[in-house]
Amino acid sequence: MSDFTRILQHFTIKMAYNYQRIVIKIGSNVLTQKDGLPDLNRINHLVEQIAKIKKQGKEVILVSSGAVASGRSLIKISEKFDSIATRQLFASIGQVKLINTYAQQFEKYNILCSQVLVTKEDFRDRLHYLNMKNCLKILLQHNVVPVVNENDVVSVTELMFTDNDELAGLIATMLNAQALIVLTNVDGIYDGDPGKENTRVIEEVSGKTLDFSSFVSDDRSQFGRGGMITKSTMAQKVAQLGIAVHIANGTRENILLDVLEDKVAHTHFVPNKSASGKKKWIAHAGHYAKGIVQVNDGARAALTSAKASSLLPVGVISILSEFKKGEIIKLVDENNKHIGLGIAEYGSDKAAEMIGKKNQKPLVHYDYLYLES
Secondary structure, eight states: OOHHHHHHHHHHHHTTTOOSEEEEEEOHHHHBOTTSOBOHHHHHHHHHHHHHHHHTTOEEEEEEOOHHHHHHTTOOOOTTSOHHHHHHHHHHHHHHHHHHHHHHHHHTTTOOEEEEEEOGGGGSSHHHHHHHHHHHHHHHHTTOEEEEEEOTTTOOGGGSOSOHHHHHHHHHHHTTOSEEEEEESSSSOBSSOTTSTTOOBOOEEOSSOOOGGGTOOOOOOSSOSOOHHHHHHHHHHHHHTTOEEEEEETTSTTHHHHHHTTOSOOEEEOOOSOOOHHHHHHHTOGGGOOEEEEEOHHHHHHHHSSSOOOBOGGGEEEEEEOOOTTOEEEEEOTTOOEEEEEEOSSOHHHHHHTTTOSSOOOSBOGGGEEEOO
8 A cells, every 4th residue: 555545545534524513422421430420531531632623623512411420429318318309419519510620621721611501491492492502602603612411400300301312412403513422331332232242333324214122222321311222213313304423432532533533433323414493493392292183194105205295184184182373293194103293384273174175275384394214
């Protein structure tokens, strides 16, 4: 191999993933030691890598777990308190320690970071969504690294995200990031039990949705809430919206730089064509859907075809749950299988009157329709 070829290959690798806006999610098991205490050396190393990435002119948003684990390392609590109160206590104390640690580490590289605590309710409507988006954008415009975490002090039970992977996916789609890097304590998604000799990391996922449940273990981390199946589900959804997703081992040296240079084995979800900003919001708004509409097989075929199609009343079988104009509604097929989400052009009363009728105004216009792949 000639010197020129070596240089050319090296250059090609360096340019493998030339993203300009990157969301990085760091899991609890990456940030903590086995005893639950924060791993300051690893945090410093990750911050150092982020500083190098920013030096290249790229924007970075950090979604960081670790508040509850940090709090657990600072205070002992009696077992007589319930799990929700205990979590709130750990989160409230731990979030201060976590953000101070990040601030001190980023300061070494003359970088400002900010704390952004959110709840699922902050994504409940378009206005709240845009307010949060504007906040994050002005931070990026001023070269600040937003450190985003779920506000576990007030988020309980049904108000909680599945885990910070879900939150990271929401932030990535909200900000039209080119990539989401999810750091966990394994090398990626495996095609079987990682403990077995012939098991390998799935290095690329592209195209149609895969069902990982048949070969992926959903063991949860010691300090986190999410498993690998939730990560893979989130990653596929985000990739379908036009954002590359990388799942990699955050405990490896130089992992962020190596992922961006495509120098380390990990799982890469190849993005589909980018969706509009409103479709990205709708895609993650299923928790706030007010109504359910059942469609026939003909409507399902039309909606899921390559041709852009709106949902017309002629394709509606029944209204399963009431809704008002402008609200998010779920679309299900004849077997009640979820096929998508959309914004209703009119309320359920009018929709019920128009069921099965031809030449009527769309119930959901294509521009405000998100379909599962």
